Amino acid sequence: MSSNIRDIKRRLRAIDNIQHVTRAMKMVAAARLRRAQNRVWAARPYAHKIAEVVGRLAQSPQAKAIPLLAPREINKTGYVLITGDRGLAGAYNANLIGMAEECLEQEDHPTALLAVGGKGTRYFLKRPVEMMGYYEVVDDEPRFSQARELARRLMDLYLEGELDEVKLIYAHFHSALRYEIKVERFLPVAAPALKAAAEADYIYEPHPRRLLEAILPRYCEIKIYQALLEAKASEHSARMVAMESATTNAGEVMEQLTLSFNKARQAAITKEIVEITAGAEALKGHGSRRD
Amino acid sequence: MSPLLLEVVTPERMILREEVESVIAPGSEGHLGVLPRHSPLLTTLKPGVVRYRKGGRWERLAVSGGFMEAGPGRVVILADAAELPSEIDVERARRAMERAKKRLWERSPDLDVARAEAALMRSLARLKAAGVEP
Numbered sequence: 001m002s003s004n005i006r007d008i009k010r011r012l013r014a015i016d017n018i019q020h021v022t023r024a025m026k027m028v029a030a031a032r033l034r035r036a037q038n039r040v041w042a043a044r045p046y047a048h049k050i051a052e053v054v055g056r057l058a059q060s061p062q063a064k065a066i067p068l069l070a071p072r073e074i075n076k077t078g079y080v081l082i083t084g085d086r087g088l089a090g091a092y093n094a095n096l097i098g099m100a101e102e103c104l105e106q107e108d109h110p111t112a113l114l115a116v117g118g119k120g121t122r123y124f125l126k127r128p129v130e131m132m133g134y135y136e137v138v139d140d141e142p143r144f145s146q147a148r149e150l151a152r153r154l155m156d157l158y159l160e161g162e163l164d165e166v167k168l169i170y171a172h173f174h175s176a177l178r179y180e181i182k183v184e185r186f187l188p189v190a191a192p193a194l195k196a197a198a199e200a201d202y203i204y205e206p207h208p209r210r211l212l213e214a215i216l217p218r219y220c221e222i223k224i225y226q227a228l229l230e231a232k233a234s235e236h237s238a239r240m241v242a243m244e245s246a247t248t249n250a251g252e253v254m255e256q257l258t259l260s261f262n263k264a265r266q267a268a269i270t271k272e273i274v275e276i277t278a279g280a281e282a283l284k285g286h287g288s289r290r291d
Numbered sequence: 292m293s294p295l296l297l298e299v300v301t302p303e304r305m306i307l308r309e310e311v312e313s314v315i316a317p318g319s320e321g322h323l324g325v326l327p328r329h330s331p332l333l334t335t336l337k338p339g340v341v342r343y344r345k346g347g348r349w350e351r352l353a354v355s356g357g358f359m360e361a362g363p364g365r366v367v368i369l370a371d372a373a374e375l376p377s378e379i380d381v382e383r384a385r386r387a388m389e390r391a392k393k394r395l396w397e398r399s400p401d402l403d404v405a406r407a408e409a410a411l412m413r414s415l416a417r418l419k420a421a422g423v424e425p
Contacts, residue, residue, distance in 0.1 A: 042304040144302045205320050205334040214335050
């Protein structure tokens with residue numbers, strides 16, 4: 001009986017420790033999420049503006065001749081999968097990896113994968129998938145320079161004819177509690193649709209084609225940068241939610257354990273009292289007979 | 292006078308958003324000035340100093356290349372990087388300038404001239420924007 005009480009006590013302590021850890025992780029994730037969210041917002045003005053400009057320029061008749069914009073026959077598709085480096089974020093990484101597997105399976109021409117983030121890298125390195133490369137560690141705060149490096153590599157692969165199409169798989173950040181896994185075509189660039197009809201004639205310096213050639217690579221870089229930021233924010237939000245529910249679950253388990261602990265303790269006390277009274281009764285009977 | 296809104300944004304953040312009277316920017320085909328009611332224009336920018344007049348005073352900031360879109364009431368500068376004078380690390384810019392100059396002077400065979408020149412232009416832009424003589 002007393003060994004049972006000790007066991008329960010040990011488990012209670014263990015779960016209490018777990019709850020401390022999950023609560024701390026939740027707080028850390030919440031703080032990081034706030035920072036990541038701010039970065040997502042800070043990057044939006046530039047992204048919106050450049051999308052608008054690209055949309056306008058892409059309407060010019062010469063735009064079709066620019067390789068980054070022109071679709072061609074697809075012989076090979078490249079996928080870029082953005083996952084986190086660490087786990088304990090609920091189903092975040094598993095969902096992304098699952099989506100990537102689905103995408104790779106349904107293509108009927110050759111594919112290649114580029115993994116960003118340790119989780120996706122480690123998973124696909126062990127599988128028969130052609131890897132173009134991997135970035136094991138994404139800094140906790142993705143920098144524009146990293147995005148630029150990655151985007152340039154993809155554009156080179158596309159322009160050299162190694163890949164005829166590049167798609168991104170990443171988590172699109174909606175709110176602190178929701179993200180959505182997206183598969184998006186990255187190359188050839190899908191020119192963003194214009195909301196308003198082309199306004200007054202623009203003066204272009206230099207002429208539209210040269211401008212577009214200068215602006216498109218930057219547009220691609222910012223797309224990757226945004227995807228990295230959104231993925232990071234989603235990862236933190238997934239981790240925060242997972243740790244929140246882990247903390248709640250630990251609380252529930254502790255409540256039940258406390259209940260059985262109290263029951264066991266009460267049972268032990270009752271048993272002791274019974275033993276003592278039984279002993280006392282026995283002694284009394286013994287004494288009275290002696291009188 | 293009708294207002295002119297100047298916005299300077301980089302991929303990482305918005306640097307500036309202010310009502311100004313006029314803007315002078317280092318366009319790739321030459322410096323150009325923008326006053327309110329400018330006709331729509333789109334141009335690439337070289338690394339350099341953007342000047343803008345606000346309340347009768349000329350202010351400066353350094354940009355390291357990018358694009359500018361001007362419209363009747365608004366000028367948007369999409370800069371690769373941009374810094375207000377208060378954010379510029381003068382010592383660092385000066386070191387970068389010395390380094391770029393030295394590289395261009397020595398002309399080792401594997402030198403990427405365009406890159407060294409761009410680095411020199413960027414550091415000069417920073418120093419000028421900070422208001423110190425290079």
